[in-house]
Amino acid sequence: MSAQNRIKRIGVPDIRARKGGEPLVCLTAYDFPMARLLDPHCDVLLVGDSLGMVVHGLDTTIGVTLDMMILHGKAVMRAAKQALVVIDLPFGTYEASPEQAFASASRALAETGAQAVKIESGVYAGDTIRFLTERGIPVMGHIGLKPQAALNEGGFKARGRSQAEWDRVIAEAKAADEAGAFAIVIEGVDEELAREITAQVSVPTIGIGASPACDGQILVTQDLLGLFDWAPKFVKRYASLGETVSDAVGRWAADVRSREFPAAEQTYRIRPNDR
Ligand code: KIV
Numbered sequence: 001m002s003a004q005n006r007i008k009r010i011g012v013p014d015i016r017a018r019k020g021g022e023p024l025v026c027l028t029a030y031d032f033p034m035a036r037l038l039d040p041h042c043d044v045l046l047v048g049d050s051l052g053m054v055v056h057g058l059d060t061t062i063g064v065t066l067d068m069m070i071l072h073g074k075a076v077m078r079a080a081k082q083a084l085v086v087i088d089l090p091f092g093t094y095e096a097s098p099e100q101a102f103a104s105a106s107r108a109l110a111e112t113g114a115q116a117v118k119i120e121s122g123v124y125a126g127d128t129i130r131f132l133t134e135r136g137i138p139v140m141g142h143i144g145l146k147p148q149a150a151l152n153e154g155g156f157k158a159r160g161r162s163q164a165e166w167d168r169v170i171a172e173a174k175a176a177d178e179a180g181a182f183a184i185v186i187e188g189v190d191e192e193l194a195r196e197i198t199a200q201v202s203v204p205t206i207g208i209g210a211s212p213a214c215d216g217q218i219l220v221t222q223d224l225l226g227l228f229d230w231a232p233k234f235v236k237r238y239a240s241l242g243e244t245v246s247d248a249v250g251r252w253a254a255d256v257r258s259r260e261f262p263a264a265e266q267t268y269r270i271r272p273n274d275r
Helices: 012-016 030-040 066-080 098-112 122-133 149-151 163-179 190-200 241-257
Strands: 025-026 044-047 084-088 116-117 139-144 182-187 205-208 216-219
Touching: 012 084, 012 098, 025 030, 025 205, 030 044, 030 205, 044 066, 044 216, 066 084, 066 098, 066 205, 098 116, 122 163, 139 163, 139 241, 163 190, 163 205, 190 205
Parallel strands: 025 044, 025 216, 044 084, 084 116, 116 139, 139 182, 182 205, 205 216
Antiparallel strands: none
């Protein structure tokens, strides 16, 4: 590939510069084939710890390990050429101390080649975000509904509906912003609060179930594509991938059972790159 044709990867300063500008398009990605399809459309690909639920069938994200994140992060990085790739730090790998967070984040970046990490950032996480950013690790914050804290903070429901919760989410936003996060995911808050946070922080906010009042949006890709029977209420499905797969496999199974499948190619198919 010539130097002119090489695709330039979006960097952390590019994301920061989008504050108040063209909305950021972000999706989760967990594997090579999907990352390859998403990459040309996205500013950010997040290797989210939601992979525990979406890919591995866990009930929550609590059981996700750093090794799982790194394995999936490597697959995404092999496919993503232009989007900024962010790796979620999973539960238990960053909360104990800034030093623990640095060890996990540096491993995630060094082993995958991704550009940044995300942490679910309660108010306490300001110190950790500052420690990481001062040492060269770009951090995306995540406030509001924090799935890793769902056991302690009242499950998977919207945040900020009481005055105390509203104040807490604002405090989380300010802590992440002042500590140097380059962007902040806001999950599960009403439009009024999302608008207020977006006005108060200096970096782009990226909403999930948090209204269009944010500087960008992120979704779990499988929800957008309709892979499962169920998706959160705020998700508009743009495809019915679950039905498409089930229908295709059902037709293939019927062909196999009736021994009627067409012999499309006589030779064993190999990938174009292997020829
Ligand atoms: O883990 C995840 O996928 C996330 C988001 C969807 C923001 O944190």
